[in-house]
Amino acid sequence: MLDVRLRAVLSLVKPCTILADVGTDHGYLPLEALKTGVCEQAFAADLNELPLQRARDTFAQSDVKDRVTFIRCSGIRDIPDPIDTVVIAGMGAETVMQIVTEDLERFRRIPQIVLQVNKDVESLRRFMVQRGFDIVDEAIAYKRHYYVVVKFAPTAIPSGYTPFQLKYGPILLSKKDPIFLNHLASRLNHLMDLAHRVSDENKRDAFVLEADAIRNVLDKES
Numbered sequence: 001m002l003d004v005r006l007r008a009v010l011s012l013v014k015p016c017t018i019l020a021d022v023g024t025d026h027g028y029l030p031l032e033a034l035k036t037g038v039c040e041q042a043f044a045a046d047l048n049e050l051p052l053q054r055a056r057d058t059f060a061q062s063d064v065k066d067r068v069t070f071i072r073c074s075g076i077r078d079i080p081d082p083i084d085t086v087v088i089a090g091m092g093a094e095t096v097m098q099i100v101t102e103d104l105e106r107f108r109r110i111p112q113i114v115l116q117v118n119k120d121v122e123s124l125r126r127f128m129v130q131r132g133f134d135i136v137d138e139a140i141a142y143k144r145h146y147y148v149v150v151k152f153a154p155t156a157i158p159s160g161y162t163p164f165q166l167k168y169g170p171i172l173l174s175k176k177d178p179i180f181l182n183h184l185a186s187r188l189n190h191l192m193d194l195a196h197r198v199s200d201e202n203k204r205d206a207f208v209l210e211a212d213a214i215r216n217v218l219d220k221e222s
């Protein structure tokens with residue numbers, strides 16, 4: 001049974017043939033993906049032996065264990081072709097960007113790449129878009145924190161996203177997800193609070209401008 005964060009991650013994975021879960025740790029995501037028929041085969045990969053052992057334990061009693069392969073490696077380095085889906089969840093944006101950089105050409109041949117970073121999703125979006133990936137879907141979940149999931153696909157025609165879209169998510173901004181609207185509302189309060197407290201005029205203007213853009217989105221939804 002997945003928690004709300006991993007459920008949001010899996011919700012963005014369209015049925016596929018071979019899924020690689022990078023940084024799998026407990027292995028919950030590939031287990032659920034196999035059990036629910038989201039993928040036919042899976043790789044559960046992790047840099048470290050202890051988490052990988054946790055994943056093996058998760059699968060030990062399962063009737064899908066013959067369809068998973070455990071691999072100890074960094075990123076997708078030692079995962080054999082073909083893979084048509086990569087999931088990386090629960091890591092820092094820097095680590096994810098490093099993993100993609102290490103095998104950029106291979107990532108550019110993978111049709112669905114679902115990423116969930118704990119912080120700085122804006123940098124991740126910018127990084128991926130600058131390297132020839134498009135944002136094709138997004139999801140958000142809340143449990144004590146807001147968790148944003150972004151799905152990327154390689155593209156020959158790069159989309160031009162505004163800084164506001166890169167920060168909040170072009171797909172999330174166009175969906176009417178109540179969790180996202182709550183996230184925007186709390187961000188709006190925070191920005192207004194910052195604008196009242198900051199003494200630097202340029203910073204205040206930037207906070208007010210961003211707050212106005214958020215208000216615009218929220219007004220359209222009400």
Ligand SMILES: C[S@@+](CC[C@H](N)C(=O)[O-])C[C@H]1O[C@@H](n2cnc3c(N)ncnc32)[C@H](O)[C@@H]1O
Binds near residue numbers: 024073075
């Ligand atoms: C916090 S856990 C996330 C587990 C799971 N993906 C989730 O979202 O619940 C991060 C895992 O990533 C692994 N990891 C860190 N750097 C990695 C890399 N470069 N390649 C593969 N795995 C890595 C760690 O060993 C750890 O098990």
